[in-house]
Structure formats: C-alpha cells, structure tokens
Amino acid sequence: MKNKIVLVAFVLIILNTLLFSQVERPKLVVGIVVDQMRFNDLYRYYHLYGEDGFRRLAEQGTNFTYAHYNYELTSTGPGHASIYTGTTPFFHGIIGNDFYDKRNKRMINCVQDDLQTSIGTENSNGKKSPVNLLASTITDELKLFTNKKSKVISVSIKDRGAILPGGHLADAAYWYDSKTGYFISSSYYMNKLPDWVNEFNSKKYPDFYLSGDWNLLLDKSFYEINNPDESLYEKDLFNEGKTSFPHSFKNIHPNERYNLFQFTPFANQLVLELAKEAIENEKLGQNDYPDFLAVSFSVTDLLAHELGNYSYELMDVYLRVDRQIAELLKFLDQKIGKGNYLLFLTSDHAAIETPAYLKENKMPVGGIGTNRLKDSLMIYVKREFNSEAIIENFSNRQIFLNREFILKAGLDISEVQKKIKNYLRDTFFEVQLILTRETLETYPASRTTINSILNGWNPSRSGDIAYNLLPNYLNNFLEKGTTHGSAYSYDTHVPLLFYGWNIPAKEVSKPVFIVDIASTIANLLKMNEPNSCIGIPLFGDEKS
Known part of the structure; x- marks a missing residue:
C-alpha cells in the first residue's frame, strides 16, 4: 500500500511538471540594472562598444529608445522598486533611498530592518530586508506562480540594488559590505552564507584589485569627447593629489580601502563573477521552472556622483561594463543556451550634467x-x-x-x-x-x-x-560630480533593452515607461503581473 501511495505521488509530480512545461517559457530570466545609466550613455560611446555587449542587446533584441521614469524623486531605491513592481512609489512605498518614518519619527533607509541580523559580517550592514516594500514584484509573482519551485537570486554592490529586485520571496540577495570587502546577506533570507559564497569571499578579490592600478582601457585620445582628465568638476577620490589617469590606490587610508573599492570598475567585475557563481552553484535555469537572476551594476552611479558624467573615469567604466555584459552573455549562452533565456537591461534613473559645468556654459542652473x-x-x-x-x-x-x-x-x-x-x-x-x-x-x-x-x-x-x-535646479548646487532626483528628462530617460527568448530584433521609438517592464515579463511568461502594476505589456500586439 505504501509503495502504491509513493508511486501515485511520483506520477502526480511528473504530470504536474509536464502540464506546466506545455506552455513554452524561458529557462531563466535575467534583469540587469546599470545604475544611473543615461540613455545618452548607450549612444555616446556606441562606436567604441564591442559587438557582443550593449550592441548585441540593442541590435539583436528590442531597443526601446524613449523609455522614461514617470515620477518625481528618481533615485536608486525607488528606481529598482519601480522596475520590479511595475508601479510607482505611490503604490510600492519606496519614496526615496531614505525617508521619514512618521510612526517612529526618524529617518530610515529604504531597506532598513532592525529586526534582522547580518549574515556574513559582524557589523550592521546586513540588517536589511524588503519589509518596507509595499507591493509585490515580478520575482514574487514568479515564486507564487510556480509554488516556489522557481529560484530567485539577486546580486549588487548596493543593498537596495539586491534586496528590492528580489522582492519578498527571493531565495537569496547578496550585496557588498564596504567594511569587510565581502558579499553579505540578511537573516531575512538565510541563517548562514552558502559555502560557495564563503569560498568566493575567501579569495579576497578587492585586495587583489587594489594592489594594482587603474589604467585606461583604450588610448587616451578616445576619451577626449569628455572634459579634460584633470578637471575642476571632479573630486580626488583616491587621495592622489590629482584627478587624472593612471589611478593608484596606494594612498587610500586602510580604513577606507573597501569603501573606495566600490568606486572602481573592478567592483562591477566582482558582481559579474558572483552572478556567474550563482548561476553555476544554484543551478539556475536547469529545471522545468523558470528561474530569475537580478543583477545591478552600481559603480556607474557611485563614480558619477563624485566625478560627473563627462569624466574619463566614467567613460572607462562604461567601456568595461560593455565587456562585462558580453562576458555574461557568453556565459549564459554556454550554461543556459542561446535562446533559452530572457534578458532585459535598463537603469534605475539617469542624471543631470555637473551643475558647475552647466553654469560655465551659460545654461540656467542653480540650487534652492x-x-x-x-x-x-x-x-x-x-x-x-x-x-x-x-x-x-x-x-x-x-x-x-x-x-x-x-x-x-x-x-x-x-x-x-x-x-x-x-x-x-x-x-x-526656484x-x-x-x-x-x-x-x-x-x-x-x-x-x-x-x-x-x-x-x-x-x-x-x-x-x-x-x-x-525648476529644470536644472537642485536642492543644493554642485561644483563637482552630479546627482539626480527630478522628473525632468535628464533624470528620467534611460536605456531599455529586451533580448533573448521570443524577443524580436527591432527598434521602437514610441514612448514607454519603466513600469511597463514587469507587465511585459509577466505577459511573456503567461503569469500574473505584480499586484499593484500599472504598466502595460510591450510585446504582443503583433499577434492580435
């Protein structure tokens, strides 16, 4: 009798899997956010990008050239939340990177959760969770749709860049600890780091990269589209007494090394390597249920805040991100199979030009x-x-x-x-x-x-x-670097690229909005959109 029950249960599992797999779906969905990437950044350096990175996505996928955010206070927390919930802060509640908690009368971080404990570090950088996110995400809906048989993993330098995309039901979210140089997590997700993450941390990649220099990827002449390398609009990030290449990390105070590592292109490489390890060790895309990998590259934002949009350093980071995306696509082709994964790339917000630069060039600009x-x-x-x-x-x-x-x-x-x-x-x-x-x-x-x-x-x-x-007016005027936060086009216009499974190769210039991403993924996977989604699917009209 017992054997018959086991046999029936086994048959039901097989039948359920077969029924689910009758609807064609990708094996893996990959969401890529390049923090603070402006639409300009896709085309300003397009001629210098390789064939296998940004250009592969733009030319072999669908390139929405007029994608915008639709709300005031454009920043990292609200941006990541809006991408994955398909709605705005009005519904998802992430109204800023930090915001005033009226109940407890204090400012809090958007992913702060004092009830959690840090995993992978002894400091408080892991006391985080999606508790402040009021709406469901596309990753939540995928977990619910498959009764948690799909895996959801998210990786970022920033905590909010990992936590918010993963939603409430993520299997794991990993972010960089600027005090230790390790990737960490929260007790919200796990009791201890997986062995493969501990092994990754044990290699101490930040120490390796900081032992060398940062040199330009290409000849200096290619970078002359920007402001001079030695520029008044840039901060001396690495305590070198200059702002120009090459950059040495030898003068960084020991207590600041892991923090300033985040401002180098090698931090993005670290995220890429961990994402590849997650695919390998978590066996993403290896079963009958679609998995989801969320990756956020944060260096573009962190660096631009200090050096501005027209720095040699930021351009060099974008050239390297292009190669990092190419490396990820090649890895996905090998592990998941070309055509078996669905990928989108966008940004959480854009950014204004350095205000002092605008002022020097007689543009109306100021700070209240x-x-x-x-x-x-x-x-x-x-x-x-x-x-x-x-x-x-x-x-x-x-x-x-x-x-x-x-x-x-x-x-x-x-x-x-x-x-x-x-x-x-x-x-x-103002x-x-x-x-x-x-x-x-x-x-x-x-x-x-x-x-x-x-x-x-x-x-x-x-x-x-x-x-x-007013346009070009900030809370406080900036002499160096850049910022964001408005609903003007310089802060809202970002790239939006879809690539891979069932995605046609075309360019679309009609206005679309970031809140359309989640509904598009849901429609392609034939599942519910997030519970507060106000976006519309961007594909499918051609079938009607």
Whole structure:
C-alpha cells in the first residue's frame, strides 16, 4: 500500500511538471540594472562598444529608445522598486533611498530592518530586508506562480540594488559590505552564507584589485569627447593629489580601502563573477521552472556622483561594463543556451550634467539651498502660527506637518497647508510646482507623466506638502560630480533593452515607461503581473 501511495505521488509530480512545461517559457530570466545609466550613455560611446555587449542587446533584441521614469524623486531605491513592481512609489512605498518614518519619527533607509541580523559580517550592514516594500514584484509573482519551485537570486554592490529586485520571496540577495570587502546577506533570507559564497569571499578579490592600478582601457585620445582628465568638476577620490589617469590606490587610508573599492570598475567585475557563481552553484535555469537572476551594476552611479558624467573615469567604466555584459552573455549562452533565456537591461534613473559645468556654459542652473528654505520657512511659521512645532520634518522635497500639534492648537490643517504653499510660491522663484495632501489625495497615480509629483508620493509615507524645482535646479548646487532626483528628462530617460527568448530584433521609438517592464515579463511568461502594476505589456500586439 505504501509503495502504491509513493508511486501515485511520483506520477502526480511528473504530470504536474509536464502540464506546466506545455506552455513554452524561458529557462531563466535575467534583469540587469546599470545604475544611473543615461540613455545618452548607450549612444555616446556606441562606436567604441564591442559587438557582443550593449550592441548585441540593442541590435539583436528590442531597443526601446524613449523609455522614461514617470515620477518625481528618481533615485536608486525607488528606481529598482519601480522596475520590479511595475508601479510607482505611490503604490510600492519606496519614496526615496531614505525617508521619514512618521510612526517612529526618524529617518530610515529604504531597506532598513532592525529586526534582522547580518549574515556574513559582524557589523550592521546586513540588517536589511524588503519589509518596507509595499507591493509585490515580478520575482514574487514568479515564486507564487510556480509554488516556489522557481529560484530567485539577486546580486549588487548596493543593498537596495539586491534586496528590492528580489522582492519578498527571493531565495537569496547578496550585496557588498564596504567594511569587510565581502558579499553579505540578511537573516531575512538565510541563517548562514552558502559555502560557495564563503569560498568566493575567501579569495579576497578587492585586495587583489587594489594592489594594482587603474589604467585606461583604450588610448587616451578616445576619451577626449569628455572634459579634460584633470578637471575642476571632479573630486580626488583616491587621495592622489590629482584627478587624472593612471589611478593608484596606494594612498587610500586602510580604513577606507573597501569603501573606495566600490568606486572602481573592478567592483562591477566582482558582481559579474558572483552572478556567474550563482548561476553555476544554484543551478539556475536547469529545471522545468523558470528561474530569475537580478543583477545591478552600481559603480556607474557611485563614480558619477563624485566625478560627473563627462569624466574619463566614467567613460572607462562604461567601456568595461560593455565587456562585462558580453562576458555574461557568453556565459549564459554556454550554461543556459542561446535562446533559452530572457534578458532585459535598463537603469534605475539617469542624471543631470555637473551643475558647475552647466553654469560655465551659460545654461540656467542653480540650487534652492535646503537649509535656506528650511530656515526661512521656520521663521515664517513662527511668525504666522507662533510656533516652529508646526513642522515636523523636511525631506525629499516634502514638508511633514505635526498634525497632532496643529489639532491641539486649534488650527485648521487645510489652512496651514495653504498658507505654507503660498509662502513657498511667493518667496522662492526656484519652486516650480507645489501640491498639498488635500490635492494629492484627490487623484490616483498613473502610468504616464501627467502628474509626476503624485506618482512619486505615497499617501501613508509622504509629507503634507510636496514641491518640485525648476529644470536644472537642485536642492543644493554642485561644483563637482552630479546627482539626480527630478522628473525632468535628464533624470528620467534611460536605456531599455529586451533580448533573448521570443524577443524580436527591432527598434521602437514610441514612448514607454519603466513600469511597463514587469507587465511585459509577466505577459511573456503567461503569469500574473505584480499586484499593484500599472504598466502595460510591450510585446504582443503583433499577434492580435
């Protein structure tokens, strides 16, 4: 009798697998995010890219040339969350890399979770999880669709670049610990690192790379499209007394070595190598259920913040990312099989040119001065309402009112919002648009850019007054490097490439949005889209 039960169970498992496999699906889905990659960066160096990296994706896959983010406060956390949830901060709740926690009255990181413990390190860099993510991801939906038979692994230098793509149900998320040089994780996912990750860490790749120099990949003449190598717009990252190539790491303070390693192209190589190890050791793409690998290359963002978009260093990193993508594609061809994997590549946001560079070239540009605005507003509310306690927090171009104090003081919240709005409008020419909670709660978020402030605002987490600035105006003016965060095209226009399984070779110039990625993957895999998805599938019309 026992043997019959075992036999029946075995047959049911086989039948279930056969029924599932009757619908054609890729063996592996790969999501690649190149942090802060602007659409310009795909074509600015296109003639120098090889045939097997970016150009293979763009020419043999589908290249959406007009892909944009559709919300205010474009940054890494919201960007990764929006890619994988198919929605905006209005629904997924990741309103910034850091944001004000109204309940506990403190600023928190978007992946902070004090209930977790670090895995792979003794410091607190592993006390992270997707607990703050309010919506499901495409990776969550894949796990639910296959009853957790699909594997989901995510890898990044940044914690948020690994955690948010993996969603709530990831088998593992790994990120770089800037204090130890190791890849680590969180007790949210596991009790200890797998042996293969420990073995990878034991090789101490950061030490190896930091023992050498960073030299240009190509002849210096190829880089002259940029600002001079020795530039006033760049910081002396590696304490060399200069900003030009070649770069030596010998002068870095010992306590800063692993941190500054993140600003070298070799950190992206480290992510690539770990991703390949994950494919090999986790046997991704080796069963009847599609697996998902999420990879985020962070160096492009970290370096550009310090050196700007037109530095020799950033161009060199992009040339190397091109080769790293080619290496990954070759590995996927060998391990999964060409045509057996579905891949997309995009970015979590773009970036403005260095403001000082724009100013020198007579472009309208400036900074409102966060402290200037805050100090001025505090003086105003003290004069108008007889107390600074009216305002609880300033962050992410939002003003959080102390609603409890306002009610106890017998003031009308709507009137307070209106007066503060009018003061901002009359006092700061740099402010473009101001919206109050009263207005924001009237409308739903949308797929388009019709209201980018609303799309980036979350009813439960955001402030009572939200505003944006004029084009090219920042919270604080920058003399060096670059930043992002607006809903203007220099921050929202990013590459979007689909390649591989069932993807045609074509270029599409119609407007599409980053929230369309998750719905597209779901539609291709014939499964549910994430629960708050507002995007639309980008393929399939040709079949109707």
